[in-house]
Amino acid sequence: HLAPVVAFDGPGGSGKGTLSRLVAARLGWHLLDSGALYRLVAVVAAREGWDPEKPADVDRAAAAAAALDVAFPVAGDGSDAAVLLAGENVTAVIRDEAVARLASGFAAHPPVRAALLELQRRLRREPGLVADGRDMGTVVFPDAELKLYVTASPDERARRRYEQLSLSGGGANIDQIYWDIVERDARDQARTHSPMKPAADAVEVDTTGEDVEQTLARVFGLLSERG
Template identity: 35%
Template structure:
């Protein structure tokens, strides 16, 4: 029987981490965990409750309310993936807006938020056979993961992908706003004091600026299967 491993995928925003992680999970029959969705759900909660806007952030208010936040992934058989539920509500669509994207990195900076979510994420990987993507999976959540991938691509490429994704969802956005958001998130993610975005020493870096999703998947599958069969 093939052994199960843990796969950690980190990288910059809009590099396709979630897409790759979902594809890998399907191919390997593993559980997929979208940690970004967890931080986005907390951000949505903060927005709805007036703790954060583009001009202000009541960090203490959010910290004091963390016990009121329940996050759960619920598998949708039609989509063949798990959707994010915030306090019993399916918020999968609401957390993918540019408004949430503009604020999520600031919420993710909060130490107490990270402690709450990292603890949950660690438990999700107790039995291995999991693919998890985010910003600190290979460095903080699963430092002993057998396979670590660090994804990167040019900000212009990432902004174009994100712009296409958002407009495809019917959202009214401009490329310039999306590009600005990508650059700002890069800065916040790499400069925060608590678990900044860095490449783990033993991670394999993949720049997907000029390769297709299929080529990328094929490369990582080879790496994963070598570890599983080895």
């Protein structure tokens, strides 16, 4: 018997990160921020100077992904637990947009995805897992009890990202963020392997113009329908 999973997929800034954290906290379930894993690989790659266009560097990144010594915040207590890379606190570093871009570059390559697949499935534990990513419902947890595909308009996603970055003290330019988001989504959607897309049995949740409480109420409505 495998622990139950609720999958949240969708583009960056759609609200899925906030939603999955709150749902995990309310259910008392574990939380998997799978994007953080791809971002950790990108941090290692950036430091080593690896290029996602070079096959030898992709192999190096896949080996680094398989060997990730990651203390991952899986406790579903709603807190922002630190993301540690070999003991170093990289919680702020991984949020950088340059890191996100590099993460998206390496995420297009099957060896990197394969290396992270086992790690993600190992985090499936009782009483349950809330999984946040791009391919949670399609590839990593195809048997999830509930699959949500969370979207919002590009403008709204850029505004949310801008607010997040401003809060964390980073100098942010809203036009730059808009184009970064549009470009990264296009790449994540267009890739051959595990593209970002709704699973056939996913429920689409558009959060444009909604606040978190409104969307949460809808999500819990769907959860109770599934029992």
